[in-house]
Amino acid sequence: MRDTIFISHATPEDNEFTIWLASRLELLGYKVWIDKKELLGGETFWETIESAIKINATKFLLVYSKHICYPNSTEIKAGIQKEIDFARSVMADDNLNDFFIILHMDDTGYDLFPGSRDLNQIAFSENWAEGLTVLQKKLIRDNVVKANFHDMDEAATWYLNNYIVKNPIVEKKELYYTNWWSVKSLPTSFFILRFTNEKQASTVASLNDGCLLVQDSNCITTFNKDLKVDIKDNFGTTQIKPVDIFEIKIGDLILGYEKESFPSHRDAENHLKKLFKRSLHSYFKSKKMFWYDMSNKNLAYYHTYSSLPTSKVKFDFPYRADVKSKTKNLIGKHLDVGKWHFAVSAKTALAPFVGFHLKSHIIFSKSGYQAIENKDIQHSHRRKKGKLMFNEEWRDLLLAFMKSIENSDGNIILSTSTETDIIMKPSVETFWSDFGYIDPKDWKRQELFVQPDRDDMDEEPELE
Structure with missing residues (x-):
């Protein structure tokens, strides 16, 4: 045969x-x-x-x-x-x-x-x-x-x-960096305000334009239940009050509970995830960062020369006091296309830690600002640029990115429009292993591992 x-x-x-x-x-x-x-x-x-x-x-x-x-x-x-x-x-x-x-x-x-x-x-x-x-x-x-x-x-x-003898897995104590970015502290509760109809919810959302909230149909999810609900016109003041206010303790949500009526455990999870994602979007927006709409409708955030004029970031490695600080470019020139930008997209998750799953990307622009809209051009040059970037390079770019979004006091604080904000950890989660891997340095060996690009699907909706 x-x-x-x-x-x-x-x-x-x-x-x-x-x-x-x-x-x-x-x-x-x-x-x-x-x-x-x-x-x-x-x-x-x-x-x-x-x-x-x-x-x-x-x-x-x-x-x-x-x-x-x-x-x-x-x-x-x-x-x-x-x-x-x-x-x-x-x-x-x-x-x-x-x-x-x-x-x-x-x-x-x-x-x-x-x-x-x-x-x-x-x-x-x-x-x-x-x-x-x-x-x-x-x-x-x-x-x-x-x-x-x-x-x-x-x-x-x-x-x-x-055959692969140049880059084996070896026994050595090595620190691994994950793509998990965890919350350090956050409010104890959030609220789902349910209105009679979607129009009422939209009106209240517009009255609280500067407040952190997410509208979903006739519901508004927020950390601040005391929203503005007064509409003033020539005939006086009218209040649009919610028909229901659901307070959900985040600790109970993480532990899990059973509830058949709205909001069920699944409902509450989805509402909180959207609220978290909105808070991160608002934070990146306050940093004057740009974003690119990925093919899966998720957003990848990146620096331009407005948010990072020098394009360079100096950062330190945790647990390595004897190692000098390292500097990485988060923006650079790429062939005749224009500029490349290191970008990060985020997916909210509540277990095993509350925080975000981060994913690294390379975005291309003509002048260092607005991303090239053509998806085929983005895909083609992402392959050319990214195929020789292995673990060490991606790790350093992510650490530099995390450093770049800190406030002047070294903190990363996502506003909740309440007295208690979401304070993020300064960098991604790490863990120690007894085994390590030596990244390929020879480009011919690196070419062995080139795989077609694909963007993981994300069920969460885009943010405007």
């Missing part, structure tokens, strides 16, 4: 890509054959290769680069030429459609050997992940069977155990 994807490549020049591809295909569920003995410096007998191609292979993939030729020559290396010729004969003898697929790795011409132009060619030269996406669609369209779990070659496991 033909159930194996055979990969032919130049050793050792294209080993890195070949092992990456084999591991990714196997993680997708396919059975893969690569010459592991040759990779480790051993000898693979031709009978083994011949059998794999003639009997087992459902696809023959050729890693097509300048390395399949002898140095400074257009002559194909003997071993690779032998595999090419044999694969083409098998394809012809067994009448196999689209059996031979070329994975084009660089700017090498399309005619290194006779007939190569007539074969399927998939571009991997710009981005490995994008090439893999095209290849995966081809395998699905051609109904290439996936392997039973016990039949898999475990190329991914072999790759991790035998």
